[in-house]
Amino acid sequence: MEAEFLTGDAVESALLKLLKTHQETHWAVAWGAMTAAAKALLSRPSRLRAVTFGLAFSQTDPDLVDKLIGLPGCRVVKRFPKGTYHPKVYIFRSGEVVEAIVGSANFTRGGLGQNHEASVRLSGTINDKVLADLLKFTAQSAALGVPVTRKLADDYRVSCQIAARKPKAPRDPLDDLPSVNLAGLNAPLTRMTWHQYVRAVHRADAPHPIDECLALLETVQTWLSTGASFRDLSIQRRKAIAGVIGQEDRSSAPELQQDWGWFGSMRGAGDFMNRVAQNDDALAMAFDVIPLRGEVRRADYDRFAELFVRAFANSDRTGGVATASRLLAMKRPDVFLCISNPNRTRASQQMAFAKTTLDLETYWDRVVEVIRASDWYDQPKPENRHGRLWECRAAMLDALFYSPD
Template sequence: MNVELLRGDDVEKVLHRLMDDYDEFHWAVAWGTDNSLCTRLLDRSAKFGAVTFGLAFAQTDPELVEALVDVPGSYVVTAFPGGTYHPKVFAFRSGDRMAAVVGSANFTRGGLGNNLEASVLVTGTVDDKVLADVLAFTAESAKLGEVVTSKLAQRYRLGHSLAAKMPRPPRDPLIQVPQSGEKGLSSSLVKMSWRDYVREVRGSAVHHVDESLALLRTAQVWLASVPSFGDLTTPQRKALAGVIGKTDRDIDDDLGRDWGWFGSMRGAGDFKNRIASNDVFLARAMDSIPQKGEVTRQQYDRFASLFVKAFANSHRVGGVPTASRLLAMKRPDVFLCVSNPNLTAAAVKMGFAKTTLQLGNYWDRVVEVIRASEWYGVEKPDSQDGPLWECRAAMLDAIFYRPN
């Protein structure tokens, strides 16, 4: 058995050689990113015995995870109780021959050259205890992991995107990503580019985009001007709720906008009454959603709970259309109002049965699919489409709306 120290880019050179010299790969590696050996590794996936990558703190590239979908012998470790999945073990085997690189280097750009790393290369046979132990370790690591499915890869991409916006990413990046249906996360909407999104929105035959954005901007100004939704005037609350009548609309130009866009709720009598009476639970529900910054699942759940309480003594309980109407006015960058005119198209595009959408699953079936989408995750453009980006969730209505 031989042992030698590897430093700097030695690890990259040695792994490059070992990938050709050996028939089987047995790896247990904390993180992997796009690097000089990624293509080489994936081109040799038929050699995978057990290749396991960790996802802790979203440090592994989602592209690598997606490349491992349905590849036999590949695994990812999501949650690791009591600590972090953190090994850096690259083992190779051909019959009785074995080699292993063990040390500080991850399968990342930094680990393969940019960082100061120290590893050892051990070569020998499977009869050498240390190499036998390394092989057993990689097999145990694989048991900690999960087979990479397209659903897992989509969930991780969303978790990776969310983690990038957090000051401290969670150890398990999937913790805030629900087990949404694979159909929704792999839908055509999720794969739509920002360019195609803009083209479809601006090409709408039923939405006047500039007027729609002006309406949403007015809503944002009103909500930012008061400490609580309950402090708005009655006409303003009616406008935001989509229940405003002609008399109130004649008060001024802002109230006179077509507030029926993004879901007219004038037929929801109990909801209309709750808005007019300035129900305290509706106000608290709206106040539970922050005006700026990240909106969490917990905040949405609190909103939904308070919203339902507003109808405790009503014949009809408020549902997704009325609740999502308020949410879209409060945070058009996060929420879409789903009501009868856009429900069918939304269900098809987002991969859910339209008869099953409820407040309890709206976050999973609508919000998470939106947040997983390619068009949603782009940086705000420095162009005329900046205002559209700020309202991009609510403006899906321009794509989904089908007039009766």
């Protein structure tokens, strides 16, 4: 038996040559695409004996799957019981003569030239144990698959369309790291268990009673549960959510008889107070863009920040982290923490960022990502009385960080 090392587009060249010269094709390949080699493969349907492609992660070209409909020697693997169907085995046989290409190259444009791949071409006979075992492997692989029907191909194409709309991880996994608070992701706060978090919050009960803090946050959630826009709320409710409500407004309704300065009083932010009182459209749109339920994505936050800044386009002063995060913490207390003067120092210490580096651009990485990376945060909602706290667990970090001095 002879062996030859192949890399780059030498794999595709070898496949094209072997497709022309051999009588039988036996393949077990994770993914495939409609390449020039695919057209050569499909041009000789009588030679297809056991050619099986995988469909994992919707990586195989749906155009190729369409071409496999009704071909008796071709199958696809929809699922594999223990992991992923992931082989790259190409075997060709003419009587006793057997040749194979085995390595890392999928039957895709990347695998056949664009990627950095390594394969070995083996040439010998059916009496060579390695080649015989590889033929047996392709037969076993075919047994994992199913024939391609029109319905299967149509359903698979839909799955590929759905998969194409989903975000993909960057080619370089370190591309996004320069802006990420790496020290914060390894801070002691992130290693705190849920039980430790609960104990720490309750130890910090004064000066803000925990039950009353939770009641305040739950009041806002009740207001928002009707689906009303921020602009549709009464001016008193808008002021309460924004942390700018005064005593005269608080006395106007029983629902406002709480200390709305908790989680950050914003009464010193005059321009912000004006935007709230004037029911600024951009400010309302910013508040509304954060979903009340479900996942909050980075894109949601970025859109919020863009609209929030726009609200101050004609103001002498722009809104900052304190006023923005106040709104965010009221809308989604399970995701956001209001960072203001009384808690900024301890928050920066516990989350490992410099106070001077925190702004709207860095808030997500330095605060939200650190919270999400925490053991106590990534915990199923408890079924006991602490379920209320779990619903507000990000905003309630204020109890740990609050230090008015």
